[in-house]
Amino acid sequence: MAVIKYSRQRKAIKDFLMTRKDHPTAETVYLNVRKTYPNISLGTVYRNLTLLSDMGEIQKLHFKDGLDHFDADTRPHNHFLCTECGAVLDIDFQSDNDFHLDEQANSVFDGKITGHITYFQGICPDCCINSV
Amino acid sequence: MAVIKYSRQRKAIKDFLMTRKDHPTAETVYLNVRKTYPNISLGTVYRNLTLLSDMGEIQKLHFKDGLDHFDADTRPHNHFLCTECGAVLDIDFQSDNDFHLDEQANSVFDGKITGHITYFQGICPDCCINSV
DNA sequence: ATTTAAAACAGTAATAATTACTGATTTTGA
């Protein structure tokens, strides 16, 4: 695939993803983009999510549910997984030490560490309210 | 499943897992336990890995390859994924701050954070040597 | 504006990891 051509379907997929902060799955993207493009195919959604991810325009994430999740926010940031409802949220918090973590880990590791991501888990705000 | 009964297959699965530090997949466990129990079935391996995981005797992990990986070490510790060969390793290093990370994150999060895990990525020792 | 080759599409089939089902075997307490 030498040249990448524009496609409205790909634009719609990225546009939708940018409206969401909850890292939807391919299935969710498909169901929503179908509102605008009723006969878009699931294969097109997968192909474009992978393509966008390869181009670095979005991030592909893996959580414990075993599904691929997609995030239009490509800045390095941490994630939270709710053990009650499975919701995935961004955690914008970074500890002061976070910036130095890679070099610290490198000093005790024989290979070469280039990055890290921290997954938090617990009860999300919604589930906290509902369990009162 | 009220009472849990002993089974040699389950013991063999856990015993094998305890010999490994590289977080094998169900398939790898299957291929190895078959050396001792030649007609163990893949379903048995999956069922017991899930059972052991539910009982808290092992940990089920998810990496970018989309496969389930299993770890007999249930102490909280961090992981490393090699972007070259896909190898998964333990990172025993913990920053001084790591212990306080949950409470720090809690102070800026509306829900309740109960734990975290950090995934490092980079080039593993083996791949570093081979690429010289 | 037309033409044209490559890229992308919709729709469908195939793959691969995992889970569920079934009748036989093993475990364990009585």
Place this chain on the structure above:
DNA sequence: TCAAAATCAGTAATTATTACTGTTTTAAAT
């Protein structure tokens, strides 16, 4: 030793994802 329940082996089903095929869309050159 016996019997009920758990577990097993083997197989079928499910589910997420990827690959294939013939048609449509894009974009650059006429």
